[in-house]
Each structure stands twice: as structure tokens, then as C-alpha cells.
Amino acid sequence: MISIIVAISQENAIGIRGGLLCHLPGDLRHFKVVTSGKTVLMGERTYFSLPRHPLPNRRNIVLTDRMEFNEEGVEAVHSMDEALALIASMDEEVFIIGGGMVYRQFMPHADRLYITHMHHSWPDADTFFPEIDSQIWEPVVREAHEANEQDPYSYTIVTYKRK
Numbered sequence: 701m702i703s704i705i706v707a708i709s710q711e712n713a714i715g716i717r718g719g720l721l722c723h724l725p726g727d728l729r730h731f732k733v734v735t736s737g738k739t740v741l742m743g744e745r746t747y748f749s750l751p752r753h754p755l756p757n758r759r760n761i762v763l764t765d766r767m768e769f770n771e772e773g774v775e776a777v778h779s780m781d782e783a784l785a786l787i788a789s790m791d792e793e794v795f796i797i798g799g800g801m802v803y804r805q806f807m808p809h810a811d812r813l814y815i816t817h818m819h820h821s822w823p824d825a826d827t828f829f830p831e832i833d834s835q836i837w838e839p840v841v842r843e844a845h846e847a848n849e850q851d852p853y854s855y856t857i858v859t860y861k862r863k
């Protein structure tokens with residue numbers, strides 16, 4: 701099973717100048733809880749943007765064109781075909797954790813989406829998540845979070861399944 705996990709703005713933005721849009725500790729905790737002990741797959745740019753990589757307590761897979769990519773504790777795959785074949789050989793939920801280029805390619809293959817809808821806009825954002833088509837995706841769980849002294853914006857975590 702392929703699941704996508706992402707935090708998006710009101711305009712589906714996900715990144716700015718190679719980094720995240722904001723620091724939202726509540727969402728980072730949610731990401732850790734959902735993905736810990738699981739397999740995560742990401743693009744090379746997202747991998748190197750992580751403050752700590754590879755992500756601890758998770759099997760890390762990186763999609764990269766560079767055959768010389770060689771990072772301790774990381775499995776590299778070099779094409780979507782190779783990535784999908786590896787996932788098909790694993791009998792478990794695999795989490796696609798970004799970034800924009802990788803989300804776009806995996807969206808047609810995903811079974812489930814864990815979307816953190818941040819109730820805010822970033823006009824300077826330069827990386828985006830694809831449209832979540834309501835003809836295809838049905839929200840099944842919704843969890844609202846208010847802004848607080850740690851989290852500067854309110855957000856809603858929605859789980860979507862294919863209709």
C-alpha cells in the first residue's frame with residue numbers, strides 16, 4: 701500500500717527555497733507518530749533538506765538520478781519503475797514524504813493521503829502539491845487543531861481514501 705503524507709497551504713504550496721513553509725511542531729509530531737517504524741520514500745532534494753538524515757527509526761528510500769548517490773542507512777532507487785517494483789515486493793504501507801516532484805509522480809499510484817491542511821497562505825512559495833480531486837479522493841478522518849503558543853497557524857489533518 702502506498703500512502704502520501706504532506707503538509708499543504710491553502711493554495712497547495714509545500715515548500716519555499718528548498719525548505720518547508722513553516723515550523724509547525726504539532727504537525728511534525730503527527731508525522732513522527734504516523735511514520736515511525738515504517739518505510740519512507742523521498743526525492744533526493746527532500747532527503748538533503750532534512751535537518752537529520754536518514755530519518756531515524758524508519759527504513760529510508762531515496763529516489764535519485766545519481767548512480768553515485770551513496771548514503772549510509774539509505775537505499776537508493778533510480779526510477780519510478782524501480783521504486784514501484786521495490787514497494788510491490790514489500791508487504792507493508794510505504795509513506796511517500798516528498799517533495800513536489802516525487803508527490804506528483806506517486807499521486808496516481810497512492811491508495812491513501814494524509815494531508816495536513818494548514819490554514820495559511822505563503823505567496824512566495826515555489827513548490828506545490830497536485831490538486832486533490834474530489835472525484836477520486838474521499839475524506840474519511842478529519843482532526844482539527846487550533847493555533848497555540850507552539851503552532852503559529854491552525855491546521856486540519858485529513859485522511860483521504862480512494863473512492
Ligand SMILES: NC(=O)c1ccc[n+]([C@@H]2O[C@H](COP(=O)([O-])OP(=O)(O)OC[C@H]3O[C@@H](n4cnc5c(N)ncnc54)[C@H](OP(=O)(O)O)[C@@H]3O)[C@@H](O)[C@H]2O)c1
Nearest residue numbers: 707715718719720743744745746764765798799800801802
Ligand atoms: N510540506 C511538506 O510536507 C513537504 C514534504 C517534503 C518536502 N517538502 C518541500 O519540497 C521541496 C522539495 O521538493 P522538490 O520537488 O524540489 O524535490 P524532491 O521531489 O524532494 O526531489 C527531486 C529529486 O528527486 C529525484 N527524482 C525525482 N523523481 C525521480 C525519478 N523518477 N527518477 C530518478 N530520480 C528522481 C531527482 O534527483 P536528481 O537531482 O538526482 O535528479 C530530483 O532532482 C522542498 O522545499 C521541501 O522542503 C515539503
